[in-house]
Amino acid sequence: MSDLTGGSLSQNPPNADRHITTGGSDWLWAVFAVMALSTLFMVAWSYTLPRGTRFFHNIAxxxxxxxxxxYFSMASDLGATPVLAEFSRGxxxxxxxxxxxxxxxFINFPLLLILLLFATGLSLSDILTTAFFSWIVVVCGLVGALTPSTYKWGYFVFGVLALFYVWSSLLGHGPRTTFNAGTSVRTGYVRGAGFVAFITxxxxxxxxxxxxxxxxxxTGEMIWYGILDLILGPMFLFFFVFGLRNVDYGAFGFHSGKYSDGAYGSGGYGPGVGPNAGRSVGTGTKANV
Structure with a gap:
């Protein structure tokens, strides 16, 4: 019971036999601090860019x-439920x-895939399909975790199969598309996609x-997942977004979809006119972003 003295665990007592310790809660608070500071920095960074060129920063x-x-919730020992373990320990x-x-x-996995795949020439339908399969991965993981019997491993298999589809989009279809933003973006994407596939x-x-x-x-679970979330969170996001800093944003083929922004997201101007004069607007199909 010494683990319950002071801190979050005393305010919100664990509701299961096997639960996080005070050290686990402290680790979660540390991860929360990194995530919070990273969020503030990304917001500040996005405001240094012109409006209409913040898509990747906003997703991040x-x-x-x-x-x-x-991580605030988990560090506070909130957002958990007791489940009868299939294999008891002690x-x-x-x-x-x-x-x-x-x-x-459920929120972040499809957003991460959208961040990556919108740099490619994949169609919007292919990107949304990949995002849907990422939801299957997460939902199967949750249902399996809440299942006390051996049937949980059936959901595990379904989730892994869905993850294979995600990997096929990242490593198979994505690199073979036309990258309107240039070969440098393609190189960065291939590296980023391989990295994300390995971590996932x-x-x-x-x-x-x-x-x-x-x-x-x-507690060991928290440390393991926390490290992975930090790698795919602040570490990867800042690396990937920073790699796009010198890319002509118009080459991605984005436009806002607002009438006042015109057909090319140029504030009502057409190609070769106004603020976007001389810039490539790309030929991609991923519009209205």
């Missing part, structure tokens, strides 16, 4: 803001399952050791 801001709220029978984390992933491969392993097999403690 949404991801970081969602992670900030999620004299424990229930384990904390953090549904707030899956809410975070580690999440099912963590699930199998944590919510699935109950092998590692909830």
């Amino acid at each position: 801001t949404l991801i970081l803001a969602t992670a900030t709220i999620s 004299n424990t029978s229930t384990r904390q399952i953090w549904f707030v984390r899956y809410i975070q992933w 491969m580690l999440y099912p392993i963590a699930w199998g050791c944590g919510e699935g097999g109950n092998v590692i403690s909830p």
Whole structure:
């Protein structure tokens, strides 16, 4: 019971036999601080850019803001429910399952894919389909984690199969499209997509050791997922967005869809006229963003 003295665990006592410790809560507060500072920095960075050229920065801001709220909840020992573990460890029978984390992933995983795939020449329908399969990954993970019987591994398999579809879009279809923004963007995308595919491969392993097999403690689970979220969050987002800093934004083929912005998002001007004169507007199909 010494782990419950002071801090978040005393204000919000754990509701399961196997739960996070005070050290785990402290780690979560540290991750929360990194996420919060990263969100503020990304917001400030986006305001240094002209309006209409903040798409990638805004998506990154949404991801970081969602992670900030999620880690605040987990550090406060909120957003978890006790579930009977399939494999008990010692004299424990229930384990904390953090549904707030899956809410975070439900929002952030498709946004991360949109951030990456909008730099390619994939059609909007292909991008949305990939985002849908990322929802399947997260929902299957949540339902499996909440299932106390061996049937949880069926959801695990469904989730992994959906993840294979996501990887096929990132590593197969994406690189073969036409990159209107140039070869430098294609090179950056291939590196980023490979990195994201590798890191997302580690999440099912963590699930199998944590919510699935109950092998590692909830504190160990928090450390594992926290490191992965930090890598795919602040680390990757700032690296990817920074790599697009010198790219002509018009080459992505974006426009706002507002009548006042005109057909090319140029404040009512056509191509070769006004603020976008001399800039490539691209030939992509991903409009109205």
